[in-house]
Amino acid sequence: GSTFRESLSEYHYHCVRSLDYSSNIIKRARLNSNISFLEADIIDFSSNGDTSKVHTSAGEYHGNWIFQSVLPPPGYHRAKVDISLLQHFIGWEIETEKQSFDPDTATLMDFNTSQKNGVTFFYVLPFTKTKALIEYTLFSEKLLETHIYEDALSDYIKDRYGLLKENYTITRVEKGAIPMEDRKYPQWYCNRVMNTGMAGGYTKPSTGYTFSRLHDMSKKIVTALEKGVKIPDIKASGYRFRVYDMMLLYLLKNETDISIQIFRDLFKKNKFDRILQFLDEETKFVQELRIFSTLPYMPFFRSIYKMKHRIFTGA
Ligand SMILES: Cc1cc2nc3c(=O)[nH]c(=O)nc-3n(C[C@H](O)[C@H](O)[C@H](O)COP(=O)(O)OP(=O)(O)OC[C@H]3O[C@@H](n4cnc5c(N)ncnc54)[C@H](O)[C@@H]3O)c2cc1C
Incomplete structure (x- = not known):
C-alpha cells in the first residue's frame, strides 16, 4: 500500500494517560475546600422544582444542579x-x-492487514526508539475473541519491525470498545440534571473522540453558571457534522473497501491539520466542501440516500 507522511503545523498530537488525567483533576479539586468527595454507587437522579437529587448507596444528596456521566x-x-x-x-x-521506532512519527492508520472483520487498522505511537504503543483497531458490530487481536498484534510487530516475541516485553495492555452510533441523546436526565460525557452522547460517532468535546461543553456550562444565566442548549455536534458522521457510519458498516479508499484519499489529498480541524468539527462549510471534493462522491450520495429518513428529519 501507499504511505502518506506529513508534519503537523497548526495542531499538536498529545498522548495523555487516563491515570495522569484523572489524578490531575482530583489533585486540583482537592485544593478547593468547597469540593467534597464521596465514593458510592449511584442508583438514580431525580428533581423537584429547582432542586436536583442523586440517590446513592450512601444516601441522598441534593443540589441546584447535577452534571452526570454515569447513567x-x-x-x-x-x-x-x-x-x-x-x-x-x-x-x-x-x-x-x-532501536526499532522513530519517536518523531506516529502511524495513525495502517490498513495493511486483513479486512475480513470490518474496517481494520493498526495504530503506532512511538514514545522513544525502544518504546511504543501499538494498537489493533476495528470498526465493526461485534467484538472478537481476545486471541485474534493478540495474534494480529504479534504478526504486525514481526512483519513491520522484524521483532519476535522474545525481542520485546509488553509493559501495558489497553483494551476498549467505544460505541459508534447515530443515537440521539437528550441534554437533560430530568430537570436540573444534565447528561454529559458518554452518557450525554459526547462521543463523536465516527472517531470516538470525547475529551475535547467534554472540555468545550464544560467551559460553556461554567461560563453560564458564573454569569448566573440559564445553561444554554448544548449539542454535542451541529446538524452538518451529525450528517457527515451518519454518512461515514453507513459506509463503515456496509462498504469496507470504499471506507478504506476514503481514508486513503482523505490523508493523501488533504493537509493533516485540516483533517484534524474537520474531525474537531471546527471547519467552515467551504472547507468541508473542499475536503469532500477530494473524496469519491458516489458512495456519499449512496449513504445520503440510504440515511435520508434521518438526514432529512433533523439527523
Ligand atoms: C481504552 C480507551 C481509550 C480511550 N481513548 C480516548 C481518547 O484517546 N480520546 C477520547 O476523546 N476518548 C477516548 N476514550 C473514550 C473515553 O471513554 C471517554 O473520552 C471518557 O472516558 C468519557 O468520560 P465519561 O465520564 O463519559 O465516562 P467514563 O470515563 O466511563 O466515566 C464514567 C464513570 O462512571 C462510573 N460509574 C458507572 N456506573 C456507576 C454507578 N452506577 N455508580 C457510580 N459510578 C458509576 C464508572 O466506573 C466510570 O468511572 C477512550 C476509551 C477507552 C475505553
Missing part, C-alpha cells in the same frame, strides 16, 4: 439507532532491546 439517560434504549458499530481495540505498550 444512560431515560429513553436511551428506546432511541432510534440505525447504525450501531463499535470501535474496539487492544493495544500493547512494548519495550524492545534494539
Whole structure:
C-alpha cells in the first residue's frame, strides 16, 4: 500500500494517560475546600422544582444542579439507532532491546492487514526508539475473541519491525470498545440534571473522540453558571457534522473497501491539520466542501440516500 507522511503545523498530537488525567483533576479539586468527595454507587437522579437529587448507596444528596456521566439517560434504549458499530481495540505498550521506532512519527492508520472483520487498522505511537504503543483497531458490530487481536498484534510487530516475541516485553495492555452510533441523546436526565460525557452522547460517532468535546461543553456550562444565566442548549455536534458522521457510519458498516479508499484519499489529498480541524468539527462549510471534493462522491450520495429518513428529519 501507499504511505502518506506529513508534519503537523497548526495542531499538536498529545498522548495523555487516563491515570495522569484523572489524578490531575482530583489533585486540583482537592485544593478547593468547597469540593467534597464521596465514593458510592449511584442508583438514580431525580428533581423537584429547582432542586436536583442523586440517590446513592450512601444516601441522598441534593443540589441546584447535577452534571452526570454515569447513567444512560431515560429513553436511551428506546432511541432510534440505525447504525450501531463499535470501535474496539487492544493495544500493547512494548519495550524492545534494539532501536526499532522513530519517536518523531506516529502511524495513525495502517490498513495493511486483513479486512475480513470490518474496517481494520493498526495504530503506532512511538514514545522513544525502544518504546511504543501499538494498537489493533476495528470498526465493526461485534467484538472478537481476545486471541485474534493478540495474534494480529504479534504478526504486525514481526512483519513491520522484524521483532519476535522474545525481542520485546509488553509493559501495558489497553483494551476498549467505544460505541459508534447515530443515537440521539437528550441534554437533560430530568430537570436540573444534565447528561454529559458518554452518557450525554459526547462521543463523536465516527472517531470516538470525547475529551475535547467534554472540555468545550464544560467551559460553556461554567461560563453560564458564573454569569448566573440559564445553561444554554448544548449539542454535542451541529446538524452538518451529525450528517457527515451518519454518512461515514453507513459506509463503515456496509462498504469496507470504499471506507478504506476514503481514508486513503482523505490523508493523501488533504493537509493533516485540516483533517484534524474537520474531525474537531471546527471547519467552515467551504472547507468541508473542499475536503469532500477530494473524496469519491458516489458512495456519499449512496449513504445520503440510504440515511435520508434521518438526514432529512433533523439527523
Ligand atoms: C481504552 C480507551 C481509550 C480511550 N481513548 C480516548 C481518547 O484517546 N480520546 C477520547 O476523546 N476518548 C477516548 N476514550 C473514550 C473515553 O471513554 C471517554 O473520552 C471518557 O472516558 C468519557 O468520560 P465519561 O465520564 O463519559 O465516562 P467514563 O470515563 O466511563 O466515566 C464514567 C464513570 O462512571 C462510573 N460509574 C458507572 N456506573 C456507576 C454507578 N452506577 N455508580 C457510580 N459510578 C458509576 C464508572 O466506573 C466510570 O468511572 C477512550 C476509551 C477507552 C475505553
